[in-house]
Amino acid sequence: MEHWSVEDYKNYADGKKIKSKYRANKVSIDGHTFDSKKEADYYCELKLKLHAKEINGFCLQPTFILAPGLKYKADFIVFNKDNSTEVIDVKGFKTKEYIAKKKVFEDKFNLKIIEL
Secondary structure: OOOOOHHHHHHHHOOOOOOOOOOOOOEEEOOEEEOOHHHHHHHHHHHHHHHOOOEEEEEEOOEEEEEOOEEEEOOEEEEEOOOOEEEEEOOOOOOHHHHHHHHHHHHHHOOOEEEO
């Protein structure tokens, strides 16, 4: 962590868990670690949709090559019953880096990233 708040330092000094940079808590489900509870909840929602046969499938953290040395890792890609796909990014905070990569991704692949 580059900069700590007073609260973060007190928690560290007291031996308490420090929150992530964007105040999200990591969550582990089925051996997968998610960056936030919101992302973990969406994973559970996708599992239910798959079990109910509402979707054909999904992948966790697909990586797309945008240019040599430049990658974008989405949170999910969902394969729908109508054979369409959705690239999903569960966001609590949009960094400048994400905004730039999103534009390059959408231009290169002619796909929209769905932000939740």
